[in-house]
Amino acid sequence: MINYGGSSDPFFRGRHFITLDDFTKEEVDVMLDVARDLKIKFYRGEPTPLLLYKVLFLIFFDQSTRTRNSMEAGIAQLGGTGIFLSPDKMQIAHGESARDTAIILSRFGDGIGIRHCTFGVGNRYIRSIAENSRAPVMNLQDDVYHPFQALADLMTIQERFGKDLRGLKVTISWAYAKSHLKPLSVPQSQILLFTRFGMEVTLAYPEKFDLMPDIVEKAKKNAEEHGGKLNIVHDMDEGFKDADVVIPKNWGGFFVLGNAEELLSMDPAEAMNVLKENEKLIWEETEKHKDWIADERRMSLAKKHAIYMHALPADRGREVVDSVIDGPQSVVFDEAENRIHTAKAVMALLMGGRM
């Protein structure tokens, strides 16, 4: 365990976890060191009561398997309690403000986690909770960021390729799916984080399926500052070629009408209306790219030792074929498992665990 002289690290305690961009690379390294230590202790069966009697509120506006359970099981394994809250059973449903909700919950407990992925709304809501909370607020995925996922992904890549990831070729690719307009937050958090570790990131997606322009600019800046790269290509094969890591996953075509700047500057309700009106066109554009699937031929374009990753849940048969996701190059279950070790590390550091 990291030695902070018997008390929790003052540089983490009480801070909000909305995006990993708010933490230095060295601080992200500490999170990963703590996560690795907690993983070893979990396997040894050693108790880790770093957050005894602490209470974490978990508000989920959207569905979740990994995030909810990694937080709930994680806080229990640290000696605290997680309280699952569904907004439709809270006074939020009757219009109670983010400010009042934040003040009350942060007086009752020691942390607040929120998932809110609604386009144009989620990140603003979480920031509003954070501004009014006296306890740390953790982003469990919003419309812009999914920091817990990116951290677990980084841990998984380091387990396979070592801590020094400079020059590692990582491809984050769009893949076809048709279940719902999936948030942009996973690829966005990945490009922001991986470029800071000197990786050569290729972002592959069909024309028009852009991510948020300011996030892509920030990722390019991160790459410049940390010796990484961010290349954008519009061909899945080209993306897979010679990659060490491939991460093909669907995201919604929020900007297929070329209206990114306009949508992002709109009032949330107005943006939702525009998206609803254009949903048919978005799906028509999505249907043109059914061939964006991770299959064995594409995996053979990557390096022999390449690993396949996916945040899950995967849209099997559309994003990926079974033989790839269940095959020898897939690390998706290690990646999912690392969600709990990284979640515990972040909770322990932010909520004042004794190290």
Ligand code: CP
């Ligand atoms: N990857 C991820 O966040 O999974 P859940 O949606 O199940 O939480």
